[in-house]
Structure formats: structure tokens, C-alpha cells
Amino acid sequence: MYGRALANSSADERELDTYADANAISAWNRQEYSTEPSLLDIPSVFNAIVRHRWVFLGIIASLFIAAVAWVATQTPLYRAQATLELNPSTTRVVDLGSAQEEAVQPDRDYLALQIGLMESRSLAERVARALNLARSEAFLRREPDKATTSSDVAGTLMQNFSATGTTSDRIVEISYVHPNPAVAAQVVNAFANEAVESTFERAYESTARSRAFLQRQLETTRQELERSERELIAYARAANIVNVVSEEGASSGDSAGGTLVASNLVALNEQLADAQNARIVAEQRYQQSSASANAAAVADPTVQTLQQQRAQVQAEYDQKLQRYLPNAPEMVALSAQLAGLQRQIAQATSRSSSSVSGSLRADFISAQNRERALQSKIKQLESQLLNLNDRGVKYTILRRAVEANRSLYNALLAKLGEENSSGTKSSSLALIDSAQAPGSPFAPNIPRTLILALLGGIILGTAAAIGLDRWRDTINTPDDVRSALGLTAVGIIPKLEKGQKVDEELHDPRSPVAEAYHSARAALQFIASGGETPKSILFTSARPGEGKTTSVIALAADFISIGKRVVVIDADLRNPSIRGKKSDGGLTAVLSERRQLTGEVNPTDTPGLFLLHAGTPPPDPTVLLANRALASIVERLELLYDVVIIDGPPVLGLADAPLISACSQATVLVVEAGKTHRRAAANAVNRLVAGGGSLVGAILTKFAGTTHGYGYGYGYGYSYKYDLKSEKRALIGPGPREEEAI
Template identity: 30%
Template structure:
């Protein structure tokens, strides 16, 4: 079952058996998928004559333009241009070499196309005075120039317009060509361009060298003055602040590796202080070893030769005294002499040991005094050194400035010497690969190119023409237009009837393409709602002549063939057509019954088919809308539901009339018939909106008179063969497809 849709129209509750909803079942316009450009092929088919005329006209114009153009002859040459350095230059950070080469070649190409080089060529070929050359170049008169300046500008303009330069990204080859009406002139101008380019390149190198020499000379003179001023300022500052080196020179007069006087003194004092501190430490160790102990226990005292001799003598006296005590009495003179001598030796040893210890203490005191004196000197020199460092800040700045000036002067001098060495030689970086030759065939215009351009222009104009026509054409072509652009489901697509056969004749054959299409529509209607087929169906159309009456009859006939009791009612009271289709009288019908107040069921008659009944419209009334709005018409429809399983209402078209919305509001479902290749999308939208606003339950649409060729592409499932599936399908191939 189709889904309800949003609508801005008022809605009503219905009680018609549950076949309709309180809101319309279709999506709103905001939710309809916007389609892109329309399928262009149908428009191409319809505009094929205009397209053919456009192509023929553009081709003819191209041919006329081709034969009216003056033949042009092109002379070509090629040069090899390499990048050289005419004189030493500073090293500059640049991109990769390939980019540099590309920029160089592009620069050379711009030089070839410059006005200055064109003036050289004009002067070389005497174009500014030779009328014959000017006529051959411009293709006009030589005396048409107002003055010499105008003549010169015209010649230069023609030279630059005829010149073409071709650069290669993979080599250093530059292609050069010139095009003019005279082949000899083209060759002469091309060769003149080559000669002028080589001459200009050599002249540019000479000019660049002279300019560089003049520039470097001036710069060297300025740099010499700046260097002298920087050196003088540096030396003056060094002398003012006594920043002298160890050799006696001022800082800045000699190389920077020499130390200042103060720095040398600091170094010497540091060295002497180290030695004095080592001597003091050694003396202190000796003194601490003897100051608080017996001197005779000190190794240094014992190591004295005098102490050793006295100790030896004391040992000898002790030995003699021990022997004498064993022989003599204590009062013996020898014993007394030995005891006196021993006492004298001990006294000497003691005095000598104390003397040695005092000498060690004096040595330590002398070393300590020396160390303290050196420390004081070092402290004084450090203060002076800090003062010197403060003064060296400005000195270092001046020294760096002088060094920078010295380096710049040296670099400029090297460049100047190198430029003088290369000034007498010129490097020719241009080599002629191919000289210009005489062209025997014109390079333009070419017939194939002119024809191709004319055809391309024709196709472009034809495409613009077709697109312009297609943008203004919103005619329905296929079912996708209804579903995508309008949002209406397509219940069926009815093919156009075959040529030579009327729709009624085709419907008599149950296996015809038309019958099979309406059988498919019957199946779609059977499943159009959740409760099956609505009992009362209104068949209407956007406008007259779209096949709604044939569709109404075909649907009724399709259900009757299934054994369904079907009633076909012609409710188009303004322009009835059912009696024409069935070839019957229209005297007694719906309008007469409603006007006379009788039951229309009494005018129902068999339609000549089993289970199929008809009720014609009757005579055309004065006011059909009033009759259809009469409650008796609604009563008739309710009674028809009781006696017939399906009631098919062949209604009037929607656009411009109020009849169809009124009838649709009483029916259980409405089907909108649209004709392919005739009904517009805007008209279909308007009709569907009117039906929705009248609370019609719109089941969907039927696309009639459809042909696969009108779609603009081959769609096998939409071809007539689709409705001829089965045995004997080829029986219809002999009849070509046409329109009703």
C-alpha cells in the first residue's frame, strides 16, 4: 500500500470501507528526489534535423573560412642554450638544479620574444625601410603607416605575433619558428632571430663584465676605507686601555693567538704558586713530624751524618764503659773519664737534634710566607684581569668588526682578480642545432584541422541548442519522471497501439501488447491497497485525449475476463466517449437519470462481454457539476457497490474542471492517466495537487502511449516485446509501432 503524503490541503475523514486514508499517501514535494539533467537522447532525436542543419552550416562556414585565409609558411630552427657563469659570484642557496635550469630556459624564451630582440631583427633585415619586406610581412600596403614610429611598432608587432618559442622540460633545446605568408621571409626572419639572439647574448656578457668591474672597483674603494677606519679604531682603543700582548704590542696589532701582558703574568704566578704550595705542604709535613716528639725519633734527624757520628761515638764509649765497670771500681779514673765523655756526647747529640728540628720549622715558616705572598699577588692580578676583561668587551666588538671588514675586503679582492682574468674571454653558450630551412608547403590553414574545428564548433552549438531546448521541455517521457519528479507511483505503462489497428481492435486480442499491459495494470490495482482492489475506481486524466476512456474500458474488460462482475460508468458528462467506444446509443444514461430523479441502475445494460456491464453518460446536461454534486449521485455509487464487484468510472480530465475532484472524493480510489511525450510535469503536478486537495485517494498514475524509442535508449523491459512474451509473440513483429 502506498504511504501517506504531506499536503497543504484540508483533509476529511472518510467512511468508504477503509480504502483511503485521512491524508494523502504520497511523499511531499520536499522529499521527492531531485533529478539532474534530463535524459538528453530523446531531445537529440527530436532535434536531429536542427542538429544536422547546425553541423552543415558550421562545416560550410569552416570551409569558406579555410579557403579565404591566406596560406602561412612556417620556418623552424633549434638552439642549444647552456647556463654559464660569466664571472665569479657569491654562493646563493637555490632550489634543485632542474628548477634553476627550467627558470633559465624560460628566461631565454622570454628574451627571444622580447621587443628589444624584435627591433634587432627588424634593423638587421632593413624592415623599417624596405617596403617589399614590410608588405610580405604585414600582408598590406607599405604606405599605410602614418609615421615612422607607427611603422616601427607595426613591424615589431607582426614579428612578435609570428614568432613561436618552444621550450623542453627534459633538455636544453629551444625550438624557434616564424610564420608568414612568404616562405623566404619566414626563413630569413628565423635566421635573423638566431643571429640577433647570439649577438645579444655576447653583448650582454660584455656589458655584464664591464658593469661588474665598475661595481667591484667602487666597492673595493669603499671597503678599503671602512677596513682602515676599523683597524685604527681597534688599535686606538687597545692603547688607551693598555691592552698589550706578551710581545709588547697592542692587542689587535698582532695575531689573536698571543696573550696579553696581564694574562701572561697570571699564568706565571699561577705556576709559581703551585710550586710554592707544594713546597709548603712538604715543609709542613716535615715540621709536623718533629714538632711534638723526641727529635731523636725523627727519621730526618737520624738521617743527619753528624748525628750518626755522635751516636756511633756514644755507642763506643758505652761499650768501653761497660768493659771498665767489669774490671775497675766506679772510682777508677778511666771509669770517670768514660762517664764524662758519655755525658758530653749526649749533650752534643741533644743540641744537634734541636738545631735540626729548628731548621725544619724555619723552612716551613719560609715556605708558608712565600705561599701567602704569592696568593696576595694573584688576588691583585685577578682584580686587574677583571678590569681588563671589562675593557675587552668593547675591544672584542671592534675586533669582530675589523675581522668582518677584512674578510669582505679579501673576498671582493678575489672576485675582482677573477673578473679581470676572465674579462678578455667570452663564453658562447648558444649552439645552433638546426638552421631555418625554406618551407615548401603551407603550415596553415590545414583542411583537416579546419574541418575538425568546424565540426567541433558545430557539435558545441548543437549541444548548446539541445540543452537549451531540453531545459525548457518538461514533458513526461517515462515512468521515472513520474516517480522521481512528481512523487506519484506508476501502476502501469501502456504502449502505443500498433499502426493500422485501433485500441479496441488490439484489446479484442488477449495476447496483444496492449492487452498484456492492461493485464499488468489489473494486477497492480488488485494489490494497490492493503485490503485489495477498491470497489469504485475513478479513471481521470490531466487533460483530454490522453487515453482515459480506453484505459477505463480496458481495466473493466480485464476484470470481466477474470469473471469479476464489473460495471463501466461514463461520468464524463461534458464530453462522453464510452458510447463511441462500444458503438451504442447514448439516449438513456447517467445524466438523464439524475435529471429526472430516477435510479441510474435502471439504465445499466450489458456491454457485450461476459460479466461486463455499461452505463453511458447520456445527453450533455446544462450544468454537469451540479448533477455530480447531487446526493443522488453518491447514492447511486453506494448502490452500485452492492450489485457489482468493481465499478469503473470513466471521469472527465482534471485541469480546468471541478468534476473530477468531486467524483474522486466519492470514489474509493483514483487513477490519473498521463500521456507520454505530451503531458507536462507541471500539469501533472497541478492535477495531482487538485485531487489531493479534494480528498481523493490517489492510487497512482498510468503512463499511456508509451514507446521505448521515445526514452532515447534501448530498454528491453519497456519494449513491446515485453508484452509479447510467450508462444506466437513474433506474430506482431510485422506491424510497426505507432501512436494512437
């Protein structure tokens, strides 16, 4: 039999074993089964709401009523809205006097800038002054006060005004909230108009400031240009530097060639090159003077005339030589004439050659002297130029400063002319849609407020229900029995409605209570190994008043209904629940060996049902229960009856229940739904297991199925032929304690 070995040891040893193993069993049980409900378990949350439905509904109703009251006390607010378009202006970029226009593309930064300008205090004050809101009774909703200023009104305007961008970076929506719809539309339109006007003013002020800045810079640059020119001129005068100006009116450049000395040097270099060429030509002609002289003599007119005359005389001589002899006087005269002409030609030729050679030599000497003179002059100018270059370093620096100042002056002058000709820039804002007086308020939003109140009530109510459930920490459902205790709910006994009595419900085989005990009996009937009914079953609970004794009576009657002979033992020696016809004997007398077992088992008015009552409570029940006598009593009754049902004491912190559990084949823990705490029930299971008991399941009593989200009902019933009222009167008397009715 289950756990009988522990019954052979002494009471002290049993207690030591019980408490020694309790901690190990409890640790195992906590690892396997959690005693805390999960917040994410939807069925558990729903069950918690159902269990605490009045708290849940009360919170929802309270928030809803509060929302309705709040809505009723709120002043309706109207929101008027206008739409503006962003038109970014172009930017003029100046580069050395030339201006170019670049368009500014709108982006999120530009949009944020414009929204910031619209929500600025300065614009709010402009609107307050434009509409004279400090004296407007419709806006102030009271009599105007002389002490109220536009600055005071601006704060109210800023609180109720808003500007937001849209999906497009070029569109801005502005709105204003006020209890008066006409005032809301008037104010938001004033904001739009003043925003557009302010952009014009900012553009004009920007242009004016730009012009003033350019004029100041232009004057400063002009003065700087004059000062630098005066310094350049003074230094040139002191250094004897004369600047040569080109035909275009500009200076010749950065080099010293722009000075007078450099100009002369350039001219002399050109002349020297010409003189060198002339000297070379004269020298070549002089060196070739012989050939040149003969050529000059031949070309002389006198020589050419004499040669012609000689040719005529020679022709005449040759003609007459054919008729006369050479000694003829006429021929002699012609010979003499030829000789005279030949002498004249020779003399003329000599004179012409001498004249050409002298002329060529004179030309060569003249060209050579001119070249030398130019070279000497150039050397003098080069010396002067080197000296001038040394002085021209500072001159060049001063001249470049003058040119830089002149360029800056010209650029500023061109920019000022462009600013004067460009005029005022266009506004960067344009009104698209003006505001109209709204027809209905936007706040308070009654549907949204009530919906939020309901949602808030549901959330708070759910949190309160879960909090109460966790705070109470009770076992409420069969799922809790399985998760917290690791036991199967072999029976789920429904809670009686108000006015119902347990004996009447048990007498009616079709009642939910009777059907529930039928189901529990069926589960226990085949729960032992091999599918047999345990010979002895202990019913205990974690605390008193959980329906343990009622379950014992009902199950005993149910086992009788299927033909079993049942004996019920009231083993709660400290506080007996069942009183028989004799009160001086019972289990206490049998354990103390003052009475025989057969004489203390009494039949009841119900055939097949017998009772061994507890008897007089002993001074120390644990000592009696720890004896071998209890195990012997149970074994003997198991041989005499089909089922031995033991109505045991609650576990509490005592050793009674674990000792009795060790002597029974099966132990059933009775748990009251909504009352038994998880930790207490888990500790009871641990103690029973540590004491050697065989826990086969639990019976959940007083279970409100609809409250915990479970349905309960049967469409069939049974008919029993026994008088349950007489049974109850026979078994349950007005003893020291009665079980609480289910």
C-alpha cells in the first residue's frame, strides 16, 4: 500500500523526515509550477476581469462620467485656418563688378525659418496693434482694461496661434483658436496679412541696409584710393621717377620699362641695332672697295663718254686702214687721237676709283663712331636704370596698392548702381486661402474624449483587476490548480446561487452540484494504478472551511450509488466535523486502544454507508496519529469495505494531515476557488508529498464558472433513490464546527 512504510517509524522520526524533505520537495515544486499568475496570459487576464468585474466596470463608469462632466464644463473652441505659399527670393552674387542672380530653393530649414518668423512675438504684436485687440471686447471676452497693452495681448496670440508645414516645402498652414469663430477668422487673416507685409518690410530694410553699407564702403575705399595715389605720386617725385603713360591712358605695366629711363633705353637699343647694321654694311662695302671702284669708274659718265669717242675713232681708223697705210698722215692723226683718248680714259678712271674708295671708308668710320656712341649712351642708361630699379621696388608696391583700391572702388560702385536699379525685392510669402469663420468647434472633441475615457477606463480597470488578482493571490480556476499546484482538478464543484441549499442540490441528481460530484467520483473511481478505485482516500485542504467535509459526504453517497460499501472516517481529531450517535468513543478511543475498531464503526441511515467518528479530541492528536495503530485501522477497514473515505484535518502547519496521508492509498486536496492562496496550497502539497502521501488530484469547490470565464452545465441527469437529507442529519450533527456550505 502507498506510503505504508513510513507508518512503521516513530512519531518523532516521522516528523523529522517530514520537515527534512519538505524543503527539497517545495523547491522542486516551485521549479516545475509557478505560483504567480502571468500578466501576458490572456485567459488569466480575462478571468481576473470577470472576477473583479464590479471594480472594472466602476473604474470605466467613473472615468466616463468624469469625461462627460469635463466636456460639459469646457468652453467650445473654434479654429480658423489659412494657407500661405513660400516664394523664396533670388540672391544677387557680385564678382568684381558683375552680378548674377541665383534662385534659392525652399527646403526644411527654410520652412522652419519662415514658421519661426510667423510664430515670433514681433508678428503677434503687429497683429495686436493692427486689430487693436487690447481694446476688443470680443477678443478679450471681458470689458477692456486701460492697463492692457498690445504686448500683453501678444502672449495670448502666441499661445493660440500655430503654423505648420505640409508635405510640400512651399505650403504653410496657419491657424488660430478662439471661443468666437469670427474673431478666430479675423485674427488668423491678420496674421497672414501681417506676415506678408513683414516680408516686404524686411526686404526693403535689407535693400536699404545694403545700400547704406555699400555707400559707406565706397566712401572708405575712395578715401583709401586717394591716399594711396598721393603716396605714389609723392614717392615718384622724391625718387625722380617719371611714369610713361600709354596711348590708352594706362600705365605701361609693372616693370621699370614704364619709366622715362627705361623708355630711352629701349629707344637707344633700337638705334644701336640699326647702327650696328649700318656699320656692318659700310665695313663690307669698304672691304670690297677695289671691285667697287672699278665698277664705279665704268659707271662714271665721263669715262663712258670718252670710251664712246674712242670707239668712234677706232671704228673710223679701222675703216680707213683698208684704204690707207698706217703711215699715212691721216692714219697717224687718227692713231694720235686714239692714244689721246686712251690717256683721258685712264685718267678719268683713276680719278673715279679714288673718289669711290674714299667715300666708302668715310662711311665705314662714321657708322663705327655712331655705334660706339650709342653703346656708351646705353651703358650710361643701364647704370641709371639699375639705380632706378632699386628705387622702383617701393614704387611698384605703392602702384599696386593704388590699382587694388581702384578695382575695389569700381566694383563697389558697380554694385551700388545695381542695387539702385534693382528696386525692392518681392515678398517671399503669398496668401493662397484666407480663413473663414468655422461652423463647428474643434474642441472639446466629444467623441474622441469619450472614446479615450472608455479606453483609459478599460486599461485602468484591467490593471486594477490584475493588481487585485495578484494581491489576493488565490486559486480561482482549474488552470490555476494545474499551474500552481501541478495537480489535476478531478472535480470542479460549482458555487451555489443565493438561496440555494447544498442538501437540496445534492438531492437533485440533475443539479450542477450533483453532476459535478458524479464527475469527481468517476475520476476517482479509476485513478489508481491499473484503473482501479483506491481502497482508501484522504480528503484534506490547506485551511478550514473549503468544503472538504461536504465533498466527503457527497462522494461517499455517490460511491454507494454505484454499489460500493463505504466507510467514512472523521480523522480531524482537533476539530471534528462529523458526530455520530456516540461521542465518547470513536477514532480517538481506537487509537488509544480503549475501544475495539468493530465496535466504533457504526452504520448510518443510508444502506452501505458506515461511519467512524472522531470521538473526544485528545490532548496531543499527533502522538496518536503517528502510531502504527492508524495504518492498521485503515488496512483493516480496507479489507472490510470497498472504499475508505477519510475526512482529514486541514494541513495548516501541523503534522496531522501528512501523517494520515501516508496511511492512505490516495490523497485529494480540496481547494476553495477565490479563497485559497496559491502559496498556502503549494505549501500544503509540498508537506503532503514530503510526508509520503500520494496526491492524485484536487477538487475545486465553490467555483463560479461564469465569473471565472468558464461555462458549466449538463443536459442529462441521474436519479437516486436515497434520502440525502436523512443522510446529512445522520452524518453531520451540530458539532464544534460545521463546514461552510458550498
